[in-house]
Amino acid sequence: MHETALMQNLLNTVYKAVENRNVVRVNRVILSVGQLSNALPDALSFAFRAMTQQGIMKDAQLVIKQTPATARCESCGGEFPVEGFPIVCPSCGSSSFSIMSGDEVYIESIDCEED
Amino acid sequence: MGRIDIKQDLKALNNQIAAENREKFAANGVYVINVMGSPGSGKTTFLENVLPHLSSKLKTAVIEGDLATQNDAKRIEKTGVTAIQINTGGGCHLDAQMIEKQLEKLALESLDLLVIENVGNLVCPASFDLGEDMRMVILSIAEGDDKPLKYPVAFLNADVAVITKIDLAPYIDADVAAMRRNIGEINPKVAVFEAGMKNGVYSADEVTAYILGQAEKKQQQR
Numbered sequence: 001m002h003e004t005a006l007m008q009n010l011l012n013t014v015y016k017a018v019e020n021r022n023v024v025r026v027n028r029v030i031l032s033v034g035q036l037s038n039a040l041p042d043a044l045s046f047a048f049r050a051m052t053q054q055g056i057m058k059d060a061q062l063v064i065k066q067t068p069a070t071a072r073c074e075s076c077g078g079e080f081p082v083e084g085f086p087i088v089c090p091s092c093g094s095s096s097f098s099i100m101s102g103d104e105v106y107i108e109s110i111d112c113e114e115d
Numbered sequence: 116m117g118r119i120d121i122k123q124d125l126k127a128l129n130n131q132i133a134a135e136n137r138e139k140f141a142a143n144g145v146y147v148i149n150v151m152g153s154p155g156s157g158k159t160t161f162l163e164n165v166l167p168h169l170s171s172k173l174k175t176a177v178i179e180g181d182l183a184t185q186n187d188a189k190r191i192e193k194t195g196v197t198a199i200q201i202n203t204g205g206g207c208h209l210d211a212q213m214i215e216k217q218l219e220k221l222a223l224e225s226l227d228l229l230v231i232e233n234v235g236n237l238v239c240p241a242s243f244d245l246g247e248d249m250r251m252v253i254l255s256i257a258e259g260d261d262k263p264l265k266y267p268v269a270f271l272n273a274d275v276a277v278i279t280k281i282d283l284a285p286y287i288d289a290d291v292a293a294m295r296r297n298i299g300e301i302n303p304k305v306a307v308f309e310a311g312m313k314n315g316v317y318s319a320d321e322v323t324a325y326i327l328g329q330a331e332k333k334q335q336q337r
Contacts, residue, residue, distance in 0.1 A: 002208060006125045009125040009128065013121060013123055013125065014121070017119055017121050018119070021119075027116060036268050036271065038238050038241065038268055039242075085264065085267055085301050086301070086303075095303050096304075103126075103242060104124050104126070105126060106123065107121040107123050108120070108121065108122060109121055110119050111118050113117070114117055
């Protein structure tokens with residue numbers, strides 16, 4: 001539901017990254033979206049399209065990579081991907097865990113054309 | 116065509132401001148609770164009933180988040196506790212910057228406890244750190260005992276869950292024990308409490324004692 005706010009941050013971040021370069025066009029933005037981020041890829045794509053109607057990002061493509069959450073087992077110390085609930089360590093069966101990643105909405109890189 | 120590596124989380128700015136808020140709270144010995152839950156789960160009613168017991172021992176203030184109206188801040192002020200209302204317009208959650216902007220009005224040095232009632236929404240608030248010590252989810256038994264399974268992230272990030280309106284359980288097809296099990300299935304570390312009317316009086320003694328204990332612990336660590 002807050003995908004538009006995230007997209008505004010994305011645009012600000014992209015414009016900041018290109019500010020001292022002579023970028024004429026941004027072709028692609030590559031975004032990692034964690035499984036626990038509560039950010040919907042469809043809503044992100046929609047907001048991106050709506051907010052890139054002009055300027056150097058016009059017609060840019062948003063590539064969304066969905067990344068799984070990971071947890072660390074507090075009994076055996078192993079790290080494992082979260083594959084649903086309940087979260088149980090696949091090595092030792094413990095249900096004592098800490099979430100290590102999965103709530104990020106992370107810009108990896110942009111592809112652009114420079115003059 | 117060139118590639119520019121950015122490697123930045125879009126929530127980085129929020130997380131940075133939340134960390135600054137957390138430092139200010141720690142420096143002033145203020146314990147902070149972020150109260151989240153669906154619209155109508157009973158967040159404000161819970162606070163109206165619990166605040167008098169908290170504010171008799173701790174200097175307490177409340178920040179109320181809603182899309183519109185001053186209604187909840189007015190309800191809270193009737194308990195004698197200072198309340199500041201934030202209206203987000205259409206915003207679905209509070210963020211760290213909204214809290215930061217209110218801190219000047221609060222005189223943190225004279226507070227022990229700050230309770231932030233987030234916008235009624237069980238999705239977005241869970242993704243935005245405000246700088247709190249305790250994340251509390253309020254859910255009413257009337258929402259259905261499988262609610263934790265349907266909104267897992269809120270419970271995955273929670274420290275405390277309070278099941279409200281437990282007096283309604285006999286009249287609806289919902290089971291408090293099942294709701295507790297479902298919270299534990301998402302996150303076994305959540306401390307679960309119950310609240311509701313008992314013989315005509317709102318009862319939430321256990322969670323009140325728990326909050327007082329946690330706030331005192333923070334003051335002793337200072």
